[in-house]
Amino acid sequence: MHIGIDLGSRTLKAVVWQDGAIIRHQVTESSFDPHHQALSFLEQHPNSRVVATGYGRHLLQQHAELDVITEIKAHALGGRHLFPNCRTILDVGGQDSKVILLDERGRVTSFQMNDKCAAGTGRFLEMMAVSLGYDLETFGRVAAETGIGAPINSMCAVFAESEVVSLKNRGVPPATIAHSVHLAVAGRLAAMVAKSGYGDHLVFSGGVANNATLVALLEKELKIPVLVPPVPSIVGALGAALHGSRS
């Protein structure tokens, strides 16, 4: 039995891999004590080979017998397993966004990560949703329902929030602002993908890939199919489990 565990900034993901298939997966909010959360998951599956990834990987390694790989390698392995021909993976999590390029054999040839700010991340979307009074799901849905947006220029989470406030005060409907925020994020992510160079389709992983509005806007922007795994947030944990099963 192989366990992949992904200690992200917002959520903790775990995958149990046995005989070539996922037999269990779990996604939970990161508490203040994510490594204890991870350890209690591991206790339920003794005698497993464990590989950890994500921001908390090194902390967990101090408390348990396991190997670590980076999120980049984990998403490359997981994405490639789910989409065997993919050459470009976009992973957008709570804290950062990455574009990973693979060669024909699935090895990482280069990658890009956002700089130290929340622009174009799950956290940014979350903050914008809160300032408009939506939960995340509604935020994505209302954005899709209206086709119009007002321009949001700033991708700095702090400045964008003040832009949102000023749009609200100009009487712009919240759904329009929600659409604008999605457009701005899609534009930023598309630029990151374009800068890396991409093939004929894109695999989109990480929790933010659950946002169908964003997926549709990305497809429109990049003019290629954007493929989303059934549970996009566990791609990293799956990759970690696969790494354990192969090495």
Added chain:
Amino acid sequence: MSSDFQVKSDPELWEKLGMDVARFSGMPAMLTQAYTNVFLSQKNRPAGMAYFDNMVENIHTGRIHEIMAVKESGKPVIGTFCVYVPEELIVAAGGVCVGLCGGAQGSIADAEKILPRNICPMVKSAFGFKVGKICPYFQAVDLVYGETTCDAKKKTWELLDRYVPTHVMEIPQMKRERDKKLWVEEVKDFKVAVDTISNTETGFKEIAGAIAIINAKRASLQRLNNLRHHNPSPISGKDILLIEQIAFYDEPVRFARQVNELCDELELRIADGIAVAPASTPRIMVSGTPMALPNWKLHNIIEMSGAIVVNEESCIGTRYYKDLIDEGSTTIDQQLERLTERYMKIDCACFTPNDDRISQVIKEYEQSGAQGIIDYCLQFCHSYNIEAIKLREACEQRGIPFMAIESDYSPDDVGQLQTRVEAFIEQITG
């Protein structure tokens, strides 16, 4: 390594230099801790590093006393920020050239009270050290000789001049014949400024002697860099970076002797198969902008992640020592011409075009036996940041793994940098 390492204090000296002693008194303990964590935790360091440990212990005390003794004898003490300012002419006048402080987060808040926030951290850090009176070197200098290699620097010099006499050397940004003529004139002005302090005119003999001294210093660093390229490496990348940083404030003759002694030891180590990391350790070359003392952030992340840094293509690195001055001159004019020719070979990204640098990076990559290049760009350094595009293209054409990072001195991006560096190591090890 000795656990009794301690960066020394001398409040009396600092008081005399007009420093903010109350504020600075916490600095030695902080540096002691940082140095212990980053350097003394390394295993199997060469014994010859003891000298350089000692230079760090005396960074705010012993070395300052030496510099003040030179100053009190009427010789010039000049602070610089750039490898384009010819230190040979200061040494010729019997003076001291110091590369000034500019690698720490601690002084940035002082600078941001005056300067804009979104400019180069090195410029902010340096300016903050002077404004906050928390750098003994800044307090010791007769004057600062700045240059025009970037906008942030040249405009900051206008303000720095309010706190310490600041001269500016115009560095041309192209390398045509007419630019060289301008540069020779600037070098001559520099010589006058230096000679004015000591009130003597340095002649042919003094300049020849100084050129020989600085050539020997640079040659010792070339030798050191060649030895560290050996696989398995006999010395860590962090220790080499430290030595390259100390080159900017140590006495040049003694420094070269100590570097050569260390090289002798490294030769023995190589012969005996003694290394700091096994031959299978991933080897990374760093290129780009300088890392001023105590900026060890990237090297520390790389080496903590299980790789080793095998080359620094940087101002605090090969750009400082790759070229020597021809010693065959017979007149002062010729000396200054040869000197300028040598300085014109420095391939800073402030020049356009600057394709020589691209070839130089590739050459150093091949010589160092690296497996990938991490290009380091200080935040807001537009010239290096944009040049990284051409560098990436050149690396891609040759199949060289390449990663560009942009960072400042703050610790808040360490987690992200660590992820990037580890992923890069995964990439080059397959």
